Amino acid sequence: MKKKILLFSLLSLLVAAPAFAADPSVDEIVNKANLAAYYGGDDGRAEVNMTIKDSQGREREREFIILRKDKEDGGPQFFYVYFKKPSDVSGMVFMVHKYTDKDDDRWMYLSKMDLVKRIAASDKRTSFVGSNFMYEDVSGRNLSEDTHELVKSDDKYYVVKNTPKKPSEVEFSSYTVEIDKKTFLPVKAIYLDKNGKEYRIVEAVKTAMVDGIPTVTESKVTDLAAGSSTVSKFSNIKYNIGLQEDIFTERYLRRPPRKELK
Amino acid sequence: MNMKKKIAAALLLCSLPSAAWAADEEQTSFADRLNDKYGVEMLGFIEGRLGSRLVDDADEDTLSIAETRLQLRLNRDFESFLVQFKGDLLADAVTEEVDADIREMSVSFRPTDWADVKVGRMVSTWGTGDMIFINDMFPKDWQSFFIGRDDEYLKQASNVLKTSFFLNDWSLDVVYTPLFQGSEYIDGERLSYFNPAAGKIVGESMVMEDSEPNSWFKDDELALRLSHNFDQIEANLYGYMGFWQEPEGMDAATGKAAYPPLNVWGASLRSPMLGGIGNTEFGYYDSTDDEGGSNPYVRPSEFRFLAGFEHELLPKLTQDLTGSFQYYLEVIDGYDNYEQTLPAGMAARDQYRHLLTFRLTKLLMNQNLNLSLFAYYSPSDNDGYLRPKAKYKLNDHWQIDGGLNLFFGEEDYTFWGRFQDNTNAYIGLRYSF
Numbered sequence: 014m015k016k017k018i019l020l021f022s023l024l025s026l027l028v029a030a031p032a033f034a035a036d037p038s039v040d041e042i043v044n045k046a047n048l049a050a051y052y053g054g055d056d057g058r059a060e061v062n063m064t065i066k067d068s069q070g071r072e073r074e075r076e077f078i079i080l081r082k083d084k085e086d087g088g089p090q091f092f093y094v095y096f097k098k099p100s101d102v103s104g105m106v107f108m109v110h111k112y113t114d115k116d117d118d119r120w121m122y123l124s125k126m127d128l129v130k131r132i133a134a135s136d137k138r139t140s141f142v143g144s145n146f147m148y149e150d151v152s153g154r155n156l157s158e159d160t161h162e163l164v165k166s167d168d169k170y171y172v173v174k175n176t177p178k179k180p181s182e183v184e185f186s187s188y189t190v191e192i193d194k195k196t197f198l199p200v201k202a203i204y205l206d207k208n209g210k211e212y213r214i215v216e217a218v219k220t221a222m223v224d225g226i227p228t229v230t231e232s233k234v235t236d237l238a239a240g241s242s243t244v245s246k247f248s249n250i251k252y253n254i255g256l257q258e259d260i261f262t263e264r265y266l267r268r269p270p271r272k273e274l275k
Numbered sequence: 276m277n278m279k280k281k282i283a284a285a286l287l288l289c290s291l292p293s294a295a296w297a298a299d300e301e302q303t304s305f306a307d308r309l310n311d312k313y314g315v316e317m318l319g320f321i322e323g324r325l326g327s328r329l330v331d332d333a334d335e336d337t338l339s340i341a342e343t344r345l346q347l348r349l350n351r352d353f354e355s356f357l358v359q360f361k362g363d364l365l366a367d368a369v370t371e372e373v374d375a376d377i378r379e380m381s382v383s384f385r386p387t388d389w390a391d392v393k394v395g396r397m398v399s400t401w402g403t404g405d406m407i408f409i410n411d412m413f414p415k416d417w418q419s420f421f422i423g424r425d426d427e428y429l430k431q432a433s434n435v436l437k438t439s440f441f442l443n444d445w446s447l448d449v450v451y452t453p454l455f456q457g458s459e460y461i462d463g464e465r466l467s468y469f470n471p472a473a474g475k476i477v478g479e480s481m482v483m484e485d486s487e488p489n490s491w492f493k494d495d496e497l498a499l500r501l502s503h504n505f506d507q508i509e510a511n512l513y514g515y516m517g518f519w520q521e522p523e524g525m526d527a528a529t530g531k532a533a534y535p536p537l538n539v540w541g542a543s544l545r546s547p548m549l550g551g552i553g554n555t556e557f558g559y560y561d562s563t564d565d566e567g568g569s570n571p572y573v574r575p576s577e578f579r580f581l582a583g584f585e586h587e588l589l590p591k592l593t594q595d596l597t598g599s600f601q602y603y604l605e606v607i608d609g610y611d612n613y614e615q616t617l618p619a620g621m622a623a624r625d626q627y628r629h630l631l632t633f634r635l636t637k638l639l640m641n642q643n644l645n646l647s648l649f650a651y652y653s654p655s656d657n658d659g660y661l662r663p664k665a666k667y668k669l670n671d672h673w674q675i676d677g678g679l680n681l682f683f684g685e686e687d688y689t690f691w692g693r694f695q696d697n698t699n700a701y702i703g704l705r706y707s708f
Contacts, residue, residue, distance in 0.1 A: 067641060073671050099671040100318045101707045116547060118507055125427040127400040131509070135550040136587045139594045143642035241641070263502070264441060268383060268391055271352055 039163040042171050042192060043156055048086055049197040051153040053226040054252030056082040058273065061245055065144045068240030074098055075142050078274050082256045088113055091261035092152055095274055096142075106266050109134075111152050122266040129266055138183055145234035145243035150215060169194055185213070196220070196227035212238040224252040306708065319347040319708055326423050326701030329679075334467045334478025339699035340422040341368035346378075356384035359397075369465055378432045393437040398430045399450060401500055401511070403543045403554035405634060406649060407603050409579045410513035410541040410558050412498055412520060413450075416459035421466055421680055421694065423701030431459060445503050452496040455488045457534060458520040461694065469693035471621050476687050476696055485522040485532035494518070508546040515539040519562070523574035535564045535573045551586030559608075568609025569616045576608040585634075595638035603630040622688050629655045630690075643668040651691065658684030658691035677702040 036042070063075040076098035082091045094107040104124035111117045117134040137149045158178060165172035171192040177183050188204040198220060204213035219231035228250055235242040260270050306317045326340035342365055349360040361379035381395030402411040406429075419428035433456045440447045461468045462485075467478035488494030496517030503510050515538060522532030541558030560577040568575040585599035605628040607613055617623050631654070636647045645666040652659035664678035679700050684692020 065641065071670070073643075099707065101320070101674065101705075103318050116550065118547060125398075126430050127398045129400075131545055131547075131552050131554075133551045133585060133587055133597070134547065136594070140642060143638075259441070264391070264439065264446065268393075271357060 036163065036166050036171065039161045039173060042163065042197075043161045043173060043175075044087065045197040046173075046190070046192045046199050047153065047156055049227060050199050050229075051090070052083050052086050053228060054224065056080070056254060056256040057250065057252045058254060058256075059247045059250045061247055063142070063144055063146075063243055063245050065243045066241060073143070075144065077142075080256055080260065080270075080273055082258060082261065090152070091258070093261055093265070093270075095269055104269075106269060108261060108266060109152055110261065113155055113157070117152070120263070120266060127267065129263055144245075145213075145236050145241055146245065150234065164189065170200070188213075193220075193227075198227050198229060206238070212236070218244070223250045226252055314351055316350040317348065319345065320705050321345045321708075322703055322705035324423065324701060324703040326699050328696075329698045329700055330696055332467055332478065332696040334463070334476065334480065334696065335465065336369060336479075338369055339465075339697070340424070340701055342366060348379075356382055358382055376432075389441045391439045391441075394435075396432050396434050397437070398432050399435065399437065399498075400430060401448070401513075403511075403545045403556045403583070404581050404603075405583060405585075405599060405601060405632065406651075407581055407601060407630075407632065409556050409581055410500075410511075410515070410539060410543065412496070412515045412517060412539060414456045414458045414520060417461060418459050418466060421461070421697060422699060423678060423680060423703070425703075431456070445501070448498075448500040448502070450496075450498040452498075452517070454491045455494045455496050455518050455534065457487060457518065457522075460521040461697075466694065466697045469688045471688070474620065476693065478696075483522070483532055485534070486526055486529065488518060488534055508544055511543045513539065513541040513543070513558070519574060523562075524564070525572045527572055533572075535562060537562055541579075548584075549586070551584055554581070554583045556581040565609070566612075568607070568612030571616045571618055575610075575613045578604075578606040578608060580604045580606075583632075588635075595636075595642065597634075597636045599632075599634040601632040603632070604628070605630070622686070625655050627655060628690070629653060640667075653690065656684065656686070656689035656692065658682075658686070658689045658695075660691045660694070672707055674705045674707065675703070676705075 037045075058078065058080045060078050061076070065073045065075070075096070077094050077096045080093040084090060090111045092109040092111065096102045096105045096107070106122040106124075108120045108122070109117050119132045119134050121130045121132055122128070123130065137154075138147050140146070141148050141151050159175040160178060162174045162176070163171060164174045171194060172189060173192060174187055174189045176187045177185070180186065184206070185204040186207050186209060188202050190199045191201040192199050198217060200217045200220070202215040203211055206212040214235045214237065216233050217229040217231070218233050219229070221228055221230050228247070230247050230250070231244065233242060233244045254273070256273060259265070260273065309315045309317050321344070323343050324340050326338070328335065328337050328339050345364045347362055351358045359379050359381050361377070363376040363378060365374040365376065367374060377396055379395070379397050381393055381397045383391065383393040385391055399413040400411055402408055404411075408415070414431040414433050416428055416431045420426075433452055434454065436451045436453075438449045440449075462483040463470070463478045464482050467476050468483070469475070470477045470481055470483070473481060496515070498517070499514040501512040517537060518534040519537045522534050524533045524535035525531070526533040538561040539558050540561065541556065543554065543556035545552065545554040558579045560579060562574055562576045564570060565573045565575045581601060581603045583599060583601035585597060588596045588598045607624065607626050610626040614623055631652050633650045633652075634647065636645065638645055647664050649662040650659065661681040662678065664676065666674065666676040668674050677700070679698075681698050682691055682694040684695050686692050687695065
């Protein structure tokens with residue numbers, strides 16, 4: 014019996030081997046997926062409508078416009094998030110200078126006090142504006158924080174398992190990402206908690222080609238443990254609009270770029 | 276109005292926001308219509324707020340706050356310029372007045388790529404301190420801060436011409452105030468304070484009178500800030516030419532409180548460090564009429580220094596818990612002269628005033644519940660001020676909040692000790708639209 018299994022395994026390895034051989038390396042896959050998910054075009058903008066649903070079905074809405082500019086593909090990036098709803102945070106701005114070799118810089122502009130506040134960036138795995146999205150889901154998790162392993166490759170998806178190098182700094186033990194072979198967009202990520210149980214799912218619900226770039230137009234995060242979920246719908250998406258770098262400075266925190274936000 | 280009537284009126288006022296509940300749907304569509312038809316963005320809120328003193332104050336009412344406020348924000352973007360309006364209508368049962376306060380009425384435009392202009396009435400803020408202001412000489416409203424109004428109201432709006440110039444990575448802000456306004460300070464009308472002339476804490480019966488500078492373009496203020504980022508470090512130089520923001524002097528002829536002239540020169544740094552944010556700020560308060568400290572009618576010049584650090588606490592165990600700590604120092608320049616010329620019977624201030632602040636913020640229930648504590652404590656004066664607060668967002672429109680303003684002090688003439696009869700609790704209910 015044991016021999017049979019061994020033989021079968023060997024056989025299946027032989028059959029599967031060509032498929033693996035044709036695949037790019039796992040580093041190449043995660044790099045391409047990272048670029049597809051977070052670096053579309055040299056810059057971009059989108060209007061985001063978030064619906065947060067708690068375990069009792071109560072809904073809350075967030076509406077904001079997000080501007081992004083890449084310094085280099087796969088490298089530093091700038092994000093500018095202008096809040097429109099709910100009305101008590103309307104006019105508030107959140108800005109990030111994302112780096113890949115050090116902690117990000119983050120600012121918050123509270124328009125009602127004309128206050129530019131700098132905020133610590135150590136808490137990447139906390140909720141973004143009270144939703145099920147985390148800061149890291151919005152601006153991307155640094156690839157060097159995890160080890161990557163290609164666990165499956167079928168005709169549609171690469172499946173990559175990511176294990177944190179510093180497990181004590183995150184709330185998950187590992188997460189597995191399905192990456193679309195054609196577009197390299199990550200379409201589903203499943204997070205396992207410290208006991209190895211599925212507890213969190215991030216998925217691309219809808220994708221579309223925008224300006225020739227494969228784009229997620231609706232995404233959803235489900236917190237299986239808490240019973241809550243958040244759906245983000247992206248609209249008025251545009252790429253390569255020529256955003257100036259100085260938009261991501263204090264000047265524009267205090268005077269939001271009206272043309273770019275329209 | 277007697278006390279019972281006041282409370283009844285206050286309750287009536289505070290119940291007003293619930294009327295907004297019914298109007299909810301209509302308002303949304305009205306705001307949408309306004310936006311679609313005229314491009315005017317309309318936002319605002321209506322709120323009720325009620326609070327009471329927790330200590331017996333013979334000088335003031337028990338009711339510390341009882342009011343209904345309507346705030347309306349209107350913005351219209353005209354391509355080449357932006358017009359912003361924000362106005363508050365306040366029915367105040369404590370002062371028995373209805374007040375209108377324009378918090379913003381401004382026009383912003385960009386004459387060239389390297390300059391921004393904003394003119395009109397607005398709130399202005401700069402500097403690195405958290406609830407401590409060294410180089411931010413824009414008007415504050417300490418009264419609002421002490422009775423439990425939203426933090427927004429700590430900053431008063433003023434009439435200014437704000438110009439900013441940008442060259443490479445440098446920027447220069449110039450804020451010109453043609454007529455000095457000054458801060459809303461504690462004058463006894465609604466909160467009691469220590470009156471040095473009376474030698475005790477006084478209130479309504481002894482409201483401080485002041486003579487404000489009132490000559491346009493002569494009693495003016497100029498505030499400057501030069502900014503540059505050295506990598507991740509934000510560096511600023513500041514200058515201010517104007518007046519003390521509170522009546523820190525006395526007109527010997529009239530006996531009224533007065534606003535002596537003041538220049539401030541300072542600098543600040545702010546940067547990420549050790550996984551948190553560190554900041555430091557310095558300012559020299561040059562009280563130009565102080566005669567080296569020997570003018571007893573004017574507050575002497577001072578050095579002011581601040582260092583602060585903010586960090587997420589216990590990041591691995593909890594989420595959304597942040598703590599911050601600040602150390603602040605005030606040093607009187609020319610202390611010997613000050614001490615020698617101090618009028619007989621008046622308690623002298625210490626040459627060094629040390630102040631510590633501590634902030635704890637915890638977000639719970641998907642960030643809908645915000646629990647915070649802000650504490651000021653001076654080891655040299657042995658006095659302080661605690662601000663515990665809870666805010667809960669019931670949904671995207673309704674919010675309820677409550678908190679305490681606790682003052683304490685060994686002596687009744689020190690900075691916080693003089694407000695110790697004003698310790699109060701408050702609650703608020705707000706509907707935002």
